[in-house]
Amino acid sequence: MTGFGRAVASEFVKLFSTRMWWLLLLILVGYVGLAAAGIALALTLAPEQSGMTIPPGALAAVVYSVATASGFVFPVILGAMSVTGEVRHRTLSTTFLATPHRAPVLAAKVVVAAVAGAGYGVAASLATVGLGALVLGSSGEPTALDESDTWAMIARMVLAMAIWAMLGVGLGVLVPSQVGSIVAILAFTQFVEPIVRTAAAFVEPLGGVAKFLPGAAGDALVGASFYTALGPSAQTLEWWQGGLVLAGYAVAFLVAGAATFWRRDVT
Amino acid sequence: MAAGETIVFDDMSKRFGAVHAVSDLTFTVEPGRVTGFLGPNGAGKSTSLRVLLGLVNPSTGTATIGGARYATLRDPVRRVGAALEATFHPGRSARAHLSSVAVAGGIPRARVGEVLELVGATPYADRRVGGYSLGMRQRLALATALLGDPGVLVLDEPINGLDPEGIRWIRGLLRSLAAEGRTVLLSSHLLSEVQQTVDDVVVIAGGRLRYTGPLAGLGTGPVTIVDAPDRPALAAALQGAGFALRVDAGDLVVDADPADVGRVAQAAGVALRELRQRSGGLEDEFLALVGQELPPPPPPGSTPIPGEAPR
Incomplete structure (x- = not known):
């Protein structure tokens, strides 16, 4: 095996030898599954009270995409912790002693995060599509499971979760403090970006900027979310543009982190 | 087993901002001998070892193993075994930790069980490290260093935290590793801790070399x-x-x-x-070299420290 292959294999051993990966996975699946079921119930039982205008035929997509719209923060945290966990527990020395070239170590973390993120995407999709379709079906709404568009969207959700995890690694190497990075992730994704995007749905000039925010780019990649349901004025990118913008954030974070923290003395 | 190799520090200096952690350090560590790297806390021992292992970049000079910088070694885990802080992810077992290093270093996984046995960590190998004592973590750090059966061992304060039985055990182990022709470099802030183990000593204080040579040459001879x-x-x-x-x-x-x-x-x-x-002749000499003295006793009748019970 090459040095890089060994580094990837070692990162997999590290990921699967602590409880974090399955704890996060468990919370993710429970959270998005219940959220999808709840939204499906709300939209089918009392659509006029939900405050959302769902385009005809898009109901199933909005329900299923809860997997990424609400769940994307989990792969980000998983990816970030592959770096910040090593900083917090002072294990970077051990890692760099076994693999003295640091760039392959970071690349290995990105690869492992992408695979794990895709796995989270599959599990989260199973939860939202499974529970969501159950509720939609029992309410007599179309589940859209026989449409190729639905399955293409699910594939894009898996891709989005993989990119989110890689972005997380970049964030971790940019903000190596474990507490700092988690605070940054939660503050930005749960507070800053939702406010800007909600405002942008009503303030025209903001929309031009807001569509390039990471969450908006991720939703554009998937192609549906509550925000697209907020109103027709919400601007979005094409799905492939959204994917490129999101990947661009990941690359920018990784390059910036690799040039700064990752090169520093490990004392 | 990989062959022992010579460690060379050549005029190595390291500054952290305005702090001169290590200045103009030059010494050689030979294979087949146990070398003690001694100095008080903060003398620059750990910084020097981290430079040697490629974790810290020297400001000037070099530190090499067998003539090469650590970062350029092809299979570093097989050539150099290092134990630095004995820090591990608390949620990972000893066996999983060793597996992650073995996989990264291209070492067969079967070796994990061998080194666990060698350091006596087998009974608790599948428990999470978070519950380990310092002595147990020191043994795990040593097992990590021995994983690649390397010719060079670099150990930072490996005796710290071991119980008396553990100290006797590690002394015997280090002696036998050196007797096999390996290079063994271990740091300590206590001469007495390594006095019975080392052949050579390197003494630093304030980031500067104070003595390098055989242990016997440290003192003025028997007293x-x-x-x-x-x-x-x-x-x-x-x-x-x-x-x-x-x-x-x-x-x-x-x-x-x-x-x-x-x-x-x-x-x-x-x-x-x-x-x-007289025992402690070397210790006296060592303390004189590193310029460390006991703080003077408080003058009689001085004010007791607030909060302290009056004597």
Whole structure:
């Protein structure tokens, strides 16, 4: 095996030898599954009270995409912790002693995060599509499971979760403090970006900027979310543009982190 | 087993901002010997070892293993085994930790069980490290260093936290590793901790080299305390034999081996009351080298520290 292959294999051993990966996975699946079921119930039982205008035929997509719209923060945290966990527990020395070239170590973390993120995407999709379709079906709404568009969207959700995890690694190497990075992730994704995007749905000039925010780019990649349901004025990118913008954030974070923290003395 | 290799520090300096952590460090560590890297806390030992292992970039100079920088070694885990802080992810078991290093270093996984056995960590190998004592973590750190069966071992304070039985065990292990031709470099802030283990010592203080060479060369040679009922006759005989002597805290101290002192006394027909080698001669010399002294006792009648019970 090459040095890089060994580094990837070692990162997999590290990921699967602590409880974090399955704890996060468990919370993710429970959270998005219940959220999808709840939204499906709300939209089918009392659509006029939900405050959302769902385009005809898009109901199933909005329900299923809860997997990424609400769940994307989990792969980000998983990816970030592959770096910040090593900083917090002072294990970077051990890692760099076994693999003295640091760039392959970071690349290995990105690869492992992408695979794990895709796995989270599959599990989260199973939860939202499974529970969501159950509720939609029992309410007599179309589940859209026989449409190729639905399955293409699910594939894009898996891709989005993989990119989110890689972005997380970049964030971790940019903000190596474990507490700092988690605070940054939660503050930005749960507070800053939702406010800007909600405002942008009503303030025209903001929309031009807001569509390039990471969450908006991720939703554009998937192609549906509550925000697209907020109103027709919400601007979005094409799905492939959204994917490129999101990947661009990941690359920018990784390059910036690799040039700064990752090169520093490990004392 | 990989062959022992020579470690060379060549005029290595490291600054952290305005702080000169290590200055102009030059010394060599030979294979087949145990070398103690000694100095008080904050002397720059850990920084030097981290430079040697490629974790810290030197400001100037080099530190090499077998003529190469650590970062350029092809299979570093097989050539150099290092134990630095004994820090691990608390949620990971010893076995999983060793597996992650073995996989990264291209070591067969079967070796994990071997090193666990070697350091006596098998009974708790599948428990999470978070519940380990410092001594257990030190053993795991040592197991990590031994994973690749390397010819060079670099150990930062490996004895710290071990119980007396563990200390005796690690001394024997390090001696046998050196006897196999490996290079063994271990740091300590206590000479007494490694005195029975090391062949050579490197002493640093304040980031500068104070001594490098055989342990025996550190002191001024053996120091003997001797006394006789007829002390003037003993002193005369010893001075006649060319020994330097002095009175230290009421003891007659001779810079010579006890056997030689006894022989002189016998030849002079002086009956002895006391004859023993003074322990701590090296320690005195070591402390003098690193310029460390005990803080002076507080003057009598001084104010007790607030909150402290009056004596």
